[in-house]
Amino acid sequence: MTMQPTPVPRRNLRRRSLLGLLGAVPVTAAGVGALTGDTGADAQVAARPVPRSLRPGGTLDRAVRALADQGKFSGTLLLVDGHRTVLSRSYGKADQARNIANGPDTMFALGSVTKLFTAVAVAQLAARGRVDYHQTLGTYLGGFPSTIADTVTLHQLLTHTSGMGDYHALDGYAAALATWTSTEAVLSGTLDFIRAAPLAFTPGTRHQYSNSGYTVLGGVVAAVTGQSYYDYVAEHVFAAAGMTRTAFVTRPRWKRDRGIAHPYAGGTTDVLDQRGYVGLPDGDAFSTVPDLVRFVRALRGHRLLDAADTDLLTGPKFPVAMLPPKDGKPLQAMFEAYGPEAARVGDRWEVGHTGGSTGITANLEWYPRTGYVLGWLCNTDARELLDLGARARLLLTAAN
Numbered sequence: 001m002t003m004q005p006t007p008v009p010r011r012n013l014r015r016r017s018l019l020g021l022l023g024a025v026p027v028t029a030a031g032v033g034a035l036t037g038d039t040g041a042d043a044q045v046a047a048r049p050v051p052r053s054l055r056p057g058g059t060l061d062r063a064v065r066a067l068a069d070q071g072k073f074s075g076t077l078l079l080v081d082g083h084r085t086v087l088s089r090s091y092g093k094a095d096q097a098r099n100i101a102n103g104p105d106t107m108f109a110l111g112s113v114t115k116l117f118t119a120v121a122v123a124q125l126a127a128r129g130r131v132d133y134h135q136t137l138g139t140y141l142g143g144f145p146s147t148i149a150d151t152v153t154l155h156q157l158l159t160h161t162s163g164m165g166d167y168h169a170l171d172g173y174a175a176a177l178a179t180w181t182s183t184e185a186v187l188s189g190t191l192d193f194i195r196a197a198p199l200a201f202t203p204g205t206r207h208q209y210s211n212s213g214y215t216v217l218g219g220v221v222a223a224v225t226g227q228s229y230y231d232y233v234a235e236h237v238f239a240a241a242g243m244t245r246t247a248f249v250t251r252p253r254w255k256r257d258r259g260i261a262h263p264y265a266g267g268t269t270d271v272l273d274q275r276g277y278v279g280l281p282d283g284d285a286f287s288t289v290p291d292l293v294r295f296v297r298a299l300r301g302h303r304l305l306d307a308a309d310t311d312l313l314t315g316p317k318f319p320v321a322m323l324p325p326k327d328g329k330p331l332q333a334m335f336e337a338y339g340p341e342a343a344r345v346g347d348r349w350e351v352g353h354t355g356g357s358t359g360i361t362a363n364l365e366w367y368p369r370t371g372y373v374l375g376w377l378c379n380t381d382a383r384e385l386l387d388l389g390a391r392a393r394l395l396l397t398a399a400n
Contacts, residue, residue: 075378082371094261108377111355119339163199218281241298246287261379263359348397
């Protein structure tokens with residue numbers, strides 16, 4: 001009897017879990033390295049010293065190496081400051097059975113970092129007047145009962161305040177997913193499950209992280225543009241940002257492509273066969289860390305959206321968590337934006353998204369008042385990576 005793959009729910013590694021674990025005072029030193037890019041606004045950082053804590057051999061580097069030595073960081077990390085590479089590290093195996101090492105060009109599943117691409121697609125349509133953030137879902141996508149179609153807005157879907165939950169948990173979904181063998185079937189079939197699910201609360205009254213909401217937004221993109229969601233983001237997000245190693249990868253390609261990391265539960269158990277046929281608008285596009293940096297540069301350089309629409313996308317919309325100043329650590333607060341999460345640490349802002357599921361951890365963040373962009377992608381899911389994120393955030397918000 002052939003075992004059917006079962007879906008592994010994608011979870012977002014919530015930023016509230018990443019806040020406030022370590023403070024540091026950086027010591028300035030000369031910057032290092034270079035990474036090709038074209039965000040002209042960042043050129044001014046070229047002569048700025050990089051704190052010792054962020055450089056090779058510094059606090060962040062030692063923390064990553066320690067996790068790698070314990071088998072808890074298998075993947076690639078990249079920290080850039082404008083056009084400069086500050087720290088680049090790869091550890092572990094992309095495919096343990098074939099003894100293929102992870103490297104800068106290795107593609108990893110992104111988990112919920114994918115939501116950034118879906119949000120940009122929606123923002124592009126809003127900028128062109130083809131959708132309105134405060135219009136109801138039924139204006140653009142059919143098949144929902146009136147209690148959802150006439151009440152849920154795109155704003156609420158983007159900020160996780162719509163009342164929708166997580167389709168992975170719906171009865172019968174896992175069995176259905178195992179039978180779908182095309183991108184069209186995966187998206188349309190998932191939307192059918194979401195359409196039949198009731199809301200958990202009155203839209204706009206609460207916050208609940210929602211994979212279903214972002215998959216619905218992908219359906220809106222397809223309905224409004226007349227393209228498949230996958231084709232739209234490939235053309236208007238990935239290609240527009242110069243992301244040459246970013247795509248939605250099917251499970252058959254994932255298995256055979258030597259350049260794509262397999263997901264390992266517990267560090268050693270390959271769980272690739274537990275994945276669905278292809279990712280969805282809420283999660284599991286595939287990319288490399290350098291491509292994620294290119295995405296941020298394109299966004300900040302206004303090649304995906306103009307300046308006003310970029311600010312609208314990344315600005316805080318709905319408060320999610322707050323930690324008051326304590327033990328010498330600054331005020332820390334997290335807000336939902338339109339896709340990204342915006343975290344305030346003291347007087348600095350950090351914008352980005354995390355993602356993960358069994359055998360997958362992803363993180364992308366950037367710092368608007370500086371040129372710093374930090375990304376890492378792992379084919380492991382160690383809990384300690386949450387601590388690494390909190391440590392990096394405090395180091396980077398302390399940096400000039």
